[in-house]
Amino acid sequence: xxxxxxxxxxxxxxxxxxxxxxxxxxxxxxKVISVLSLTAMLxxxxxxxxxxxxxxxxxxxxxxxxxxxxxxxxxxxLAVLLVLFTAIVALACLLFSIRGLDQERKAYFFYPLxxxxxxxxxxxxxxGDIFNLFVFFEVLLMSSYALIVLGGEKGQLRxxxxxxxxxxxxxxLFVTGVAYLYSVTGTLNMADLSNRIxxxxxxxxxxxxxxxxxxxxxxxxxxxxxxxxxxxxxxxPPPVISALFAGLLTKVGIYAIIRIFTIIFYHxxxxxxxxLGGLAAITMIVGVIGAVAYQNLQKILVYNxxxxxxxxxxxxxxxxxxxxxxGIFYLVHDMLIKAALFLLVGAIIxxxxxxxxxxxxxxxxxxxxxxxxFLAAALSLAGVPPFSGFFGKLMxxxxxxxxxxxxxxGILLLxxxxxxxxxxxxxxxxxxxxxxxxxxKERPNIKGLLYPSIILLFLSFIMGMGAEWVYPYVAxxxxxxxxxxxxxxAVLKE
Amino acid sequence: xxxxxxxxxxxxxxxxxxxxxxKNMTRIIIGTGVLSHGVHLLLLTMGxxxxxxxxxxxxxxxxxxxxxxxxxxxxxxxxxxxxxSFFLVLAYRTYKVHGTDDMxxxxxxxxx
Numbered sequence: 001x002x003x004x005x006x007x008x009x010x011x012x013x014x015x016x017x018x019x020x021x022x023x024x025x026x027x028x029x030x031k032v033i034s035v036l037s038l039t040a041m042l043x044x045x046x047x048x049x050x051x052x053x054x055x056x057x058x059x060x061x062x063x064x065x066x067x068x069x070x071x072x073x074x075x076x077x078l079a080v081l082l083v084l085f086t087a088i089v090a091l092a093c094l095l096f097s098i099r100g101l102d103q104e105r106k107a108y109f110f111y112p113l114x115x116x117x118x119x120x121x122x123x124x125x126x127x128g129d130i131f132n133l134f135v136f137f138e139v140l141l142m143s144s145y146a147l148i149v150l151g152g153e154k155g156q157l158r159x160x161x162x163x164x165x166x167x168x169x170x171x172x173l174f175v176t177g178v179a180y181l182y183s184v185t186g187t188l189n190m191a192d193l194s195n196r197i198x199x200x201x202x203x204x205x206x207x208x209x210x211x212x213x214x215x216x217x218x219x220x221x222x223x224x225x226x227x228x229x230x231x232x233x234x235x236x237p238p239p240v241i242s243a244l245f246a247g248l249l250t251k252v253g254i255y256a257i258i259r260i261f262t263i264i265f266y267h268x269x270x271x272x273x274x275x276l277g278g279l280a281a282i283t284m285i286v287g288v289i290g291a292v293a294y295q296n297l298q299k300i301l302v303y304n305x306x307x308x309x310x311x312x313x314x315x316x317x318x319x320x321x322x323x324x325x326x327g328i329f330y331l332v333h334d335m336l337i338k339a340a341l342f343l344l345v346g347a348i349i350x351x352x353x354x355x356x357x358x359x360x361x362x363x364x365x366x367x368x369x370x371x372x373x374f375l376a377a378a379l380s381l382a383g384v385p386p387f388s389g390f391f392g393k394l395m396x397x398x399x400x401x402x403x404x405x406x407x408x409x410g411i412l413l414l415x416x417x418x419x420x421x422x423x424x425x426x427x428x429x430x431x432x433x434x435x436x437x438x439x440x441k442e443r444p445n446i447k448g449l450l451y452p453s454i455i456l457l458f459l460s461f462i463m464g465m466g467a468e469w470v471y472p473y474v475a476x477x478x479x480x481x482x483x484x485x486x487x488x489x490a491v492l493k494e
Numbered sequence: 495x496x497x498x499x500x501x502x503x504x505x506x507x508x509x510x511x512x513x514x515x516x517k518n519m520t521r522i523i524i525g526t527g528v529l530s531h532g533v534h535l536l537l538l539t540m541g542x543x544x545x546x547x548x549x550x551x552x553x554x555x556x557x558x559x560x561x562x563x564x565x566x567x568x569x570x571x572x573x574x575x576x577x578x579s580f581f582l583v584l585a586y587r588t589y590k591v592h593g594t595d596d597m598x599x600x601x602x603x604x605x606x
Contacts, residue, residue, distance in 0.1 A: 131566055131569075134570075135569060135573070138573045138577070141577075142576065142577065142580070145577075145584075149584060152587065152591070154591055154592065157584070157587060157588040157591055157592065158588065158592065158600045160584060161519070161584060161585065161588055161600065164581050164584060165514070165522060165526070165581075168526045168529075168530075168574075168577055168581065169514065169526070169529070171573075171574075171577075172526075172529050172530055172532075172533045172574075175533045175534075175536075175537060175566075175570050176533055176536060178537070178566070179533070179536045179537040179539075179540040179541075179563075180540060182537075182540055182541065182562075182563070182566075183541070183542070188562075
């Protein structure tokens with residue numbers, strides 16, 4: 001029996017995005033349709049998640065062609081979990097944008113672009129074909145190019161030029177990698193690729209291709225030597241768009257790295273995973289150095305995104321059960337909390353009218369809810385127990401100990417401390433302190449801007465308190481990653 | 495045959511890289527164009543350059559060339575075409591707003 005639910009999270013945003021293109025002048029209708037469609041997508045994904053946990057990995061053959069000849073969508077726990085959190089983050093950003101984005105940007109196709117971005121992200125999570133992954137990467141990149149430059153301010157134009165250039169080059173390298181892989185194996189389907197590479201035992205040539213893919217996805221995910229484009233690009237657009245990017249885009253790159261290094265190129269962990277571990281450690285270091293160095297709210301968060309990438313890649317590099325479990329748990333937690341932090345900073349910027357930290361302070365007197373929400377988000381980011389960040393990091397550390405990567409574990413702990421310092425620096429100087437706000441006729445009302453991030457924080461709290469509810473899904477995802485045969489059998493059955 | 499094309503691809507990659515590292519915006523975009531040509535040619539070469547009929551069943555030939563890389567290239571071409579046209583408009587707009595096409599003058603450190 002074919003489970004048509006698998007394609008629902010992909011089709012809903014695609015069709016809605018096309019419909020919204022025709023409703024350009026009617027922003028109100030666009031909002032209503034967007035909220036409804038994302039809610040529908042969320043419901044469909046939850047149902048899909050239950051069915052994946054019950055019946056195992058499910059596949060959807062597009063056009064009825066048997067893999068490896070056709071394109072196949074694969075819904076395993078990891079992909080569906082990520083689709084679910086994509087829907088949650090996108091919904092929160094959408095709710096924020098209703099009040100938090102200027103009318104002009106909304107009238108120039110913000111909502112359709114958001115839907116196309118989600119289409120690309122969800123497609124990249126669900127696909128089981130390496131060239132199809134490239135196409136979905138391009139779908140999400142094209143929408144992100146348009147979103148990053150939407151509004152056309154000076155800074156945005158300057159930064160998006162670099163963003164587009166970097167991604168054009170990494171896409172060219174992606175196609176190069178696909179070309180090499182095709183000439184070695186003669187197939188594009190991930191499960192079939194895995195089989196054929198297992199047959200030839202991953203010779204040196206294939207390891208070189210694996211590292212080329214690491215460069216490609218590392219550029220999307222912003223791991224150490226390839227993160228240089230991210231700080232500028234992510235602090236240029238308005239906060240709600242940065243929140244979308246920080247919550248979704250780098251995560252797609254991380255997901256692709258996790259996928260190819262657990263399903264396809266897993267035969268020589270002594271080379272590939274060693275390199276991943278080293279890069280992860282340096283990524284954590286440069287991330288926190290940037291986070292501590294800057295006095296600009298958006299820049300601080302942007303460098304925290306880089307540090308977060310380092311933690312997740314570290315989980316992959318330890319390549320054992322607790323490490324991967326921690327990596328996946330931290331990945332979904334990171335999607336929630338990065339989006340929440342960017343949205344909170346967006347609300348702060350609405351009040352203070354500047355992203356600079358030393359120009360305003362004492363927000364807590366008039367905006368107590370904002371202040372405490374920010375504190376909660378900061379603690380969750382650093383990994384303080386009642387919130388979700390703790391559990392993920394705990395497992396990451398355990399995985400690191402099992403893999404005997406003591407140095408990297410030390411770096412992880414130290415960088416967590418500095419992450420905490422970097423966000424508490426914002427809390428103490430902007431939220432607390434003497435009241436110093438720009439003089440305005442009336443204080444901006446931010447009621448509508450706060451509840452999306454509070455929803456995200458509440459979910460993070462639930463994930464931390466009720467980790468045993470999340471546990472079976474993440475554990476199932478980990479099992480599939482560690483046993484590629486489950487994935488291959490599900491795709492190539494019959 | 496594959497060797498010759500591989501060398502040509504190498505030259506295209508070199509030229510593309512050189513152009514992308516220059517300061518002028520238009521040269522950079524030409525560089526990305528050259529780079530994507532190299533990539534598409536590589537995709538065709540890596541599929542194998544064996545002799546055979548064009549992949550049309552009406553030809554009724556004993557051997558056909560591999561149709562898959564051709565489909566991949568077609569997809570990659572339209573994607574890079576779309577991205578390049580967006581990139582050109584973006585560069586034009588940046589030139590209009592900033593009044594320069596020199597990447598050295600477009601450094602982003604003014605607001606920190």
